[in-house]
Amino acid sequence: MTGFIFIILFGLSSLLFPFEGKVSAPSTGTSMVFASGSTERITWSFDDVITPLTRRVWSVTSRDARPLVALALIDGNGPVRILTTLFDVAVEKPATLVLRNVNLTYNGTYKFDLLPSSGVGSSEVVVYIAVTPSGRVGCHRPLVVSVTDNFTCLCEASGGNPTAYVTWYKGNKTIGESGKEEQTLRLINVDRDDAGTYRCEAKSHASAINIMEIELIVNCKQLKWSKKKL
Numbered sequence: 385m386t387g388f389i390f391i392i393l394f395g396l397s398s399l400l401f402p403f404e405g406k407v408s409a410p411s412t413g414t415s416m417v418f419a420s421g422s423t424e425r426i427t428w429s430f431d432d433v434i435t436p437l438t439r440r441v442w443s444v445t446s447r448d449a450r451p452l453v454a455l456a457l458i459d460g461n462g463p464v465r466i467l468t469t470l471f472d473v474a475v476e477k478p479a480t481l482v483l484r485n486v487n488l489t490y491n492g493t494y495k496f497d498l499l500p501s502s503g504v505g506s507s508e509v510v511v512y513i514a515v516t517p518s519g520r521v522g523c524h525r526p527l528v529v530s531v532t533d534n535f536t537c538l539c540e541a542s543g544g545n546p547t548a549y550v551t552w553y554k555g556n557k558t559i560g561e562s563g564k565e566e567q568t569l570r571l572i573n574v575d576r577d578d579a580g581t582y583r584c585e586a587k588s589h590a591s592a593i594n595i596m597e598i599e600l601i602v603n604c605k606q607l608k609w610s611k612k613k614l
Contacts, residue, residue: 414510521539
């Protein structure tokens with residue numbers, strides 16, 4: 385509650401003591417994905433001069449329906465004041481928020497405010513804590529097809545955080561494009577070179593990948609019969 389009062393008071397003071405502050409988003413972008421258990425940094429920057437009236441405030445709006453939580457603040461060039469025990473956070477001056485040992489409760493939108501400011505005095509970053517998606521390959525086994533047949537196999541993913549993208553591979557070669565939560569492997573006019581192992585990857589993050597494999601067998605009897613007829 386104290387954090388909210390501070391923000392309101394300094395928001396009003398910006399009408400009386402405006403600065404031309406400009407806050408820049410992190411160079412890594414405004415959407416970040418972190419592995420569970422890691423310690424991560426969100427580094428903003430700004431071009432204002434710090435004065436005794438300047439206030440820097442960090443806050444988060446979680447995606448679990450909790451209201452905005454004030455995390456930390458700095459008055460002027462004074463010490464960092466941590467305002468919450470709900471998250472394990474620290475601040476590295478001038479404007480880096482440190483998130484320690486993150487878990488799913490850290491999902492949310494993090495905001496840095498430079499107060500008071502008549503310029504662009506705030507910036508938001510959306511944070512996802514990676515969750516490995518569940519997956520399912522929807523084609524019947526055994527996977528035996530004949531040459532010249534067409535073959536399709538749907539791979540689906542769900543429950544990933546952020547939303548998983550699904551990609552098919554054969555060896556190191558990508559088959560088709562990536563799809564959001566689903567992708568279909570399509571082989572047209574199958575030949576013997578299409579036989580082998582295919583891998584479906586459902587990926588939410590480099591540390592949150594579900595890998596599923598299928599083995600495709602190509603029956604070449606039809607090809608041999610055709611050669612005898614020629």
